[in-house]
Amino acid sequence: MQLTETHRPTLDQALGAIRSRAYWSPHPEHPKAYGETGAADGLAAYQALLGTRFELDQPGTDGWTGGEVSPYGPELGIEYPHPDIEVLLPAMRAGMAAWRDAGPETRALVCLEILSRISARTHEFAHAVMHTSGQAFMMAFQAGGPHAQDRGLEAVAYAYEEQTRTPAAADWSKPQGKRDPLELRKQFTAAPRGISLLIGCNTFPTWNGYPGLFASLATGNPVLVKPHPRAVLPLALTVRIAREVLGEAGFDPNLVALAAERPGEGIAKILAVRPEIKIIDYTGSTAFGDWLEANARQAQVYTEKAGVNTVVIDSTDDYKGMLSNLAFSLSLYSGQMCTTPQNLLIPRDGITTDAGHKSYDEVVTDISAAVGSLLGDDARANALLGALVNPDVKARLEAAAGLGEVALASRVVANPDFPDAVVRTPVVVKLDGARKFWDGADDEAAYLSECFGPVSFAVAVDSTDDALELLRRTVREKGAMTVGAYTTSEETERAVEEVCLEESAQLSLNLTGGVYVNQTAAFSDFHGSGGNPAANAALCDGAFVSNRFRVVEVRRQA
Amino acid sequence: MQLTETHRPTLDQALGAIRSRAYWSPHPEHPKAYGETGAADGLAAYQALLGTRFELDQPGTDGWTGGEVSPYGPELGIEYPHPDIEVLLPAMRAGMAAWRDAGPETRALVCLEILSRISARTHEFAHAVMHTSGQAFMMAFQAGGPHAQDRGLEAVAYAYEEQTRTPAAADWSKPQGKRDPLELRKQFTAAPRGISLLIGCNTFPTWNGYPGLFASLATGNPVLVKPHPRAVLPLALTVRIAREVLGEAGFDPNLVALAAERPGEGIAKILAVRPEIKIIDYTGSTAFGDWLEANARQAQVYTEKAGVNTVVIDSTDDYKGMLSNLAFSLSLYSGQMCTTPQNLLIPRDGITTDAGHKSYDEVVTDISAAVGSLLGDDARANALLGALVNPDVKARLEAAAGLGEVALASRVVANPDFPDAVVRTPVVVKLDGARKFWDGADDEAAYLSECFGPVSFAVAVDSTDDALELLRRTVREKGAMTVGAYTTSEETERAVEEVCLEESAQLSLNLTGGVYVNQTAAFSDFHGSGGNPAANAALCDGAFVSNRFRVVEVRRQA
The missing domain is CATH 3.40.309.10 (Aldehyde Dehydrogenase; Chain A, domain 2)
Structure with missing residues (x-):
């Protein structure tokens, strides 16, 4: 893959946008921007998924589960692999070292390739989001497509910038008066924390899911995606695309996996306190968000909960x-x-x-x-x-x-x-x-x-x-x-x-025109502040990415 | 005060150093660098403090407490104000809005003035550190003086950089095809979280204390300094200097205050769960560090605990x-x-x-x-x-x-x-x-x-x-x-x-020369990683500063 040629200019523009906070997006908002047959192809692709088994080829599949019903009425009839987490979690860790060693730029570019393939299938995602969230088509298209992709890209840009604040290597020479200086050669590596768990929500599976997913992946962590049981498809498609791109780029596809759950299984609660899970991103009720913050003590926990606006x-x-x-x-x-x-x-x-x-x-x-x-x-x-x-x-x-x-x-x-x-x-x-x-x-x-x-x-x-x-x-x-x-x-x-x-x-x-209080734009507006009880994190800022990795230093005498 | 002329070049050098991670320090390590009478003046200043009441003029003093005994033998005989926290905490919040409105650069420069005055009194601090920690004089001088000041300055540089990643204002204009663009004027303010509590340690009161103190102050938060009861003096001197500089610069001196405790009072435990306390920096035992992380849920908690090297x-x-x-x-x-x-x-x-x-x-x-x-x-x-x-x-x-x-x-x-x-x-x-x-x-x-x-x-x-x-x-x-x-x-x-x-x-x-595994240099080496049980934070990185403030956005139709 020609990742640098294809995506480095976009990454640079994103890095510029998060600093200027002027308007910018590489993802078209208009349905007609996706080609003459884009709409029909997307609908057909969505319809072809209905009533099928959604294969992911991930390790440790011990059964199949599903049951999504569109808020518009139809049953989706899709079955997803159910994970045996004792098999899946170790498999997800296997590719970590290579993904870490690839470094921040390669990780960012691979993430951009994932986003780019998602973007190309925006019409298909629009139907998937519409029939899981109940959003009207145009909103599902825009908020579930380009706006969600923007938020994902924004997280990649923050993650890249944060990881590259420290150089990969430095020479350190401390004067000692008339004696020789003390000299050290230092290496700095952005090292991931461990498996990151994304707990998706029903209403905005991609928009609320992509920031955490891409922030964690871009900082070197495998990401286990646990969708809301009523909104699996948009994130299952995302996982499939991520696995494809990772594999094609020479990395372990198991760095991204799906954890669909059986009815009433409560798999999020089980996963959240596993020692392998070091990061959690969650959007949902205050009760479960508070529970995560209090109990998932082994993990960095980012929550968006309820609020009163x-x-x-x-x-x-x-x-x-x-x-x-x-x-x-x-x-x-x-x-x-x-x-x-x-x-x-x-x-x-x-x-x-x-x-x-x-x-x-x-x-x-x-x-x-x-x-x-x-x-x-x-x-x-x-x-x-x-x-x-x-x-x-x-x-x-x-x-x-x-x-x-x-x-x-x-x-x-x-x-x-x-x-x-x-x-x-x-x-x-x-x-x-x-x-x-x-x-x-x-x-x-x-x-x-x-x-x-x-x-x-x-x-x-x-x-x-x-x-x-x-x-x-x-x-x-x-x-x-x-x-x-x-x-x-x-x-x-x-x-x-x-x-x-x-x-x-x-x-x-004093909003009186075509901008609404409930809409925020990636690269410019912060979503939440992380400073009041509605959310402990903002999308997206330094704090959202900086604790997803640690800088490990190795120093040697020069 | 000519803060910009005096300190902006130093801030810029510090910003360069944390990116290059080459050797740099503005604080001389050699005792002779502090003037011909520096050593004698410092000793005399230290001795003049012994057996006195350490006045701070902070609100809510309800008594006096002390009892430090030098590990070298002598009693220090110094009494410090004991706080009535019901009076002191509200007084500390009074100057927050003005300190916030001063902006990141002014806050950084005021912090540099504080550090500069501390630096000028390094000999005095050396005796204070020596006779509370038991360090030998030269180590107390270097680790308690220039190295601690370096770590404080490093935190100021990180705080400044983090707060200025987002511009103070931005114009946002989103094209709408043939219609007029949507236009917004946005303001972004680094807003403090609330009062920051520094819980000092016995062995390195300044070195381990300055990063959190200056990171919080530079991000707009008042700082309440709770020293270890056996190592009050170095931090009391620090608080006094900070209050002087804040007052001279036109800010409320109560933005920095001391909380000395009576024997057995356990004031840290009381303060740590107060709703006004939004940030805690702690160095000490694993048991109390774990307690803070589990119980001070209203605060961002940064801990350095025990480890096995x-x-x-x-x-x-x-x-x-x-x-x-x-x-x-x-x-x-x-x-x-x-x-x-x-x-x-x-x-x-x-x-x-x-x-x-x-x-x-x-x-x-x-x-x-x-x-x-x-x-x-x-x-x-x-x-x-x-x-x-x-x-x-x-x-x-x-x-x-x-x-x-x-x-x-x-x-x-x-x-x-x-x-x-x-x-x-x-x-x-x-x-x-x-x-x-x-x-x-x-x-x-x-x-x-x-x-x-x-x-x-x-x-x-x-x-x-x-x-x-x-x-x-x-x-x-x-x-x-x-x-x-x-x-x-x-x-x-x-x-x-x-x-x-x-x-x-x-x-x-393979360290075989004059650099030792137990020494880390500010601006270049990370102290701890924040990724293993010895500490949940590293000195100093983005994660150490980025959650001490939140960016609040105000947007208006343009």
Whole structure:
């Protein structure tokens, strides 16, 4: 493989982008960019996988397991190899020394070849992501394809940069006055920690999986991929491609392997405390994330857990833009993003806008109307909402209507292509930030819990100061992946910035156009901060990669 | 203060050094480099502190505590402020926002001014380190002075580089085909985590303390310094200087404070789990280090704990050089370094040398003779050995003679300047690597435990392969700060390198001259690896600084 000629320029551009943080991506977002027959080929490739055994030729396969059902209805009918980890884990370690000795640049270039082959099959991945996560096709295409590939490439760039901060060798000569200098020849090697375990999630198997997978592989560690049982296919395809590329490049394919689990097996919990597992990347519930952090003490553990995202609404000079921006943010993928705003904090006395003063009720009504209008057309609603990923989300959505006064009821949207898809518009519920217990309801308990799915709380607060205190408390106690704010006051802007700086939350201010608080772009935006309870790591920064390897020094007298 | 003019060139040199890892230091090692009256002034300054109250003017002082006794005999008689942490901790947070807003460069330059003032008082620090650690004067001067300052400066350089990987601001413009591009203005701020707690050690209060102290301060965190109760003075002086410089530079002096404790108070354990404490740096016993890692879950915890350091002796082409190099390594500061070799693994059939074949017994006899000869003269012995730091070390030394056949008995060395100093030469004990239990002795239990102090085990092994397996097991199970090896075989060299790469241990090969396995140089050598049980962090690398702050992003529509 001509790895250097093909991929070194891309690596260099990625290294430039993570330093400039300007816009950059080598992965086209438009489905038409993948060739005339790209769409048809991708669909055909996806369909050819259905109802088959997904062969990986990895050691220690002791059976087959599967059972994915698309949130759009159809069963995928794919079976994956089930691992005997007593065989698979040692086999994964066998190729470590050669992979380590290849050095940071070769590892990075091999990772780029893997990403490049994934990119070429973006249409196929789009269907795989759509039918495991419930994302609408266009989102599955973009977030599951180019955006995920960008995040993977970003991790490779950080890993390369981190490993090359120290030179491979150095001559050290210490003057000794009139005597001869002391002289040493030193070698520095980026040495991997051990097997890295990726515990995938249901909603963004590739986007949330690629950073950890590629950060660990690029730093020399074998990676065992444990997908969410409902979202195996996108990561199984990834593992297959990685194994192919590794083998073709002369490395052991077993450096990347799949650990599909049997129903109820809980293989993540078993693997997480194995002594061979030295790194864990996890996206999912706070309960299991906390368990991993407390129990997988032999490993470096990177977690993205639940959080409660807030938008502070103080004032705006573009009321219409704010409403349409928020409506889109609340609707996209039925609120099933870890970055979707949940609590909209609105002063009970209303806000100042370019369209005049708006009372709390008016703001809530107008946001609800904007959502209703955005999703009024079923075709557009389906394209934005996708399907509810699992029955738990539907149950939460239905329960949310009982938590307070419903400003906007959820609507059932029919999907003509997939009649079994569960498609629902968001519910907007009014809560009172000053009301702890009222008539059997507990507003505070509601807005201080993550209600993952298409549920928004319009929380009335006494003032913007009150909103900032609630924001601070929410981030500190519950964590947040995103914070949004709308204000025309410089003082308020500074105050909300200060809360976010002190509580370590990523802030979007006055978004009224085509960028949404729940979207972050690789190479430029940080996803999470790693400094509040929602996640102990950010995508992507030095800390995400620097402890995945250690520098081992060998020094000799010169 | 003209911080930029004075210190920016030094910072730039440090940034260059951590990338080239060539020899560099701005801090002179020779006592005469500190001016004609430097030595006398330093001694006088130290003596003026004895028997006084050490005023710091920090908030929340609720009493005075002290009780340091020099390992050389005299009581220091110094009292330090005891903190009411309910008052002190909030006071330390008050200046955080201004310190954060000052930015990475100003913080780095203020840290360099602190180090520069410490450097100017190196003679005073030398006496303070000598009379708390028991190091001999020259070692206290060099390791406690310039070498410690180097390690502090190195941490500042890493912190600066890490914080400036992301620009302070970026414009992001994403093309949208024929439509206007999406445009955002982004700000990135290195935001501190919270109060950083430094838990100092007895033997190297400044050398082991400065990396964490300066890494945290340079990344925007207040630092609370909790010295070892027997080694308060060097860190109290450091805190006083830091407070002075911070105040003069217009920052809150309370960003650095001292937490001296009353006898038996155990204040480290109380502080370590306080919610305000977000970072902990610790050097000391494995038991308390493990406790911190398990319990101080609200904090980033960096620990250097115990380890068992090994030297593999396979063959040499400079037998005499090997003997004298090892003798020095075993003797320096009475083996009270975390980097001192403990186990010398020697094939029971002997080794090949330039002086002919040497049997196991001959090698052990010759090493013992080299130690005896090095320390034969009392003046030289005192200059190398220093004093035993505390009675536990003496007890361990005495017990070690009962663990096996004594090849070299420890000798009592008189110190004419300090008759109460406890000065002892190392004991060398023969053990058998193949013998688990024998005649009531348990060789394996002995050589697989850290015996901190002037105790060396000459362990007979069946072969070099056997030595490598024992080395691997020792590093994996017990950890190691250093590994040494002597061999003329390229194959053996590669094999020992491979063990060190796989088990993450820092290796010195064939040292026969004036560099010793127990010495590491800032800007070039890593101290520990962070990848084996002896320490979860290395001095100094990206991982040591990158999680002490988080990058908080604020983005706005452009």
